[in-house]
Amino acid sequence: GTAVRELDMHDTFLAADYSHPADNIPPLAAVAEQLELSGEDLLRGLAAAYEIHIDLVTGICLHKHKIDHIAHLCPAAAAGIGAMLRLPTEVVYQAIQQALHVSCTTRQSRKGEISSWKAYAPAHAGKLAIEAVDRAMRGEKSPSPIYEGEDSVVAWMLDGPDAHYLVPLPEPGEPKRAILQSYTKQHSAEYQSQAIIDLAFRLRERIPNTDQVKRVTISTSHHTHYVIGTGSGDPQKFDPQASRETLDHSLMYIFAVALQDGRWHHVDSYLPERAGRPDTVRLW
Numbered sequence: 001g002t003a004v005r006e007l008d009m010h011d012t013f014l015a016a017d018y019s020h021p022a023d024n025i026p027p028l029a030a031v032a033e034q035l036e037l038s039g040e041d042l043l044r045g046l047a048a049a050y051e052i053h054i055d056l057v058t059g060i061c062l063h064k065h066k067i068d069h070i071a072h073l074c075p076a077a078a079a080g081i082g083a084m085l086r087l088p089t090e091v092v093y094q095a096i097q098q099a100l101h102v103s104c105t106t107r108q109s110r111k112g113e114i115s116s117w118k119a120y121a122p123a124h125a126g127k128l129a130i131e132a133v134d135r136a137m138r139g140e141k142s143p144s145p146i147y148e149g150e151d152s153v154v155a156w157m158l159d160g161p162d163a164h165y166l167v168p169l170p171e172p173g174e175p176k177r178a179i180l181q182s183y184t185k186q187h188s189a190e191y192q193s194q195a196i197i198d199l200a201f202r203l204r205e206r207i208p209n210t211d212q213v214k215r216v217t218i219s220t221s222h223h224t225h226y227v228i229g230t231g232s233g234d235p236q237k238f239d240p241q242a243s244r245e246t247l248d249h250s251l252m253y254i255f256a257v258a259l260q261d262g263r264w265h266h267v268d269s270y271l272p273e274r275a276g277r278p279d280t281v282r283l284w
Helices: 002-006 021-034 039-059 070-084 089-101 117-137 191-204 222-227 251-261 278-283
Strands: none
Touching: 002 021, 002 117, 021 039, 021 070, 021 117, 039 070, 070 089, 070 117, 089 117, 191 222, 191 251, 251 278
């Protein structure tokens, strides 16, 4: 899961919260391989995992409370594994509760100087999901009800004990189509930067010498501004010695490199020597 995530080519779904639903694929693929399941089994599990993940992201906002979005991923992966293995409903229910209980972490992993843990976190959530399913299969119960209980996640980590959320789950027998709502990437960079990279490519054709650029003003969405733009308030996004994970969340860096190079590469565009080029730092 970590190796796949490091490429940063996962899909994205944005609604009440944020998500990269393809994070469900590695843990389910690992379980399917270990148990020698069929491709049909794996697809059934992935359809369920995507459905639960996207439905949770549609109905429940985590980032408002500074909770990392793997708290939606882990229960979804547990549900997907349960569907893949055709486990009893009660077993899957207990696994989902355990998965949520152990996966609530803060968004600091995506703020400031972003470390490699950003790539590790989804894989760790997948590991926790597998362990939650294994635990439930052995007859163990979990903190219940973990979403709506008196001292639950909703009561103390989200909007409070009087909060109401609507998670749009499909009806029994209704096809699981949520996977069709997710969007893939063309470039190995944060999802909101995809259009910015394409824009830089177009402008590059009209600017013979980027050293002549005095100022760049980009108008964008609220989410882009506050997550990867200047609205984040993260000075690290302007640091040429910042980590790859930080540069991946710097709209300013991404635009500067894409404009100068006229290309984007999942390795070359993040190299320390590339980030430290004096002309790039000036433009950035």
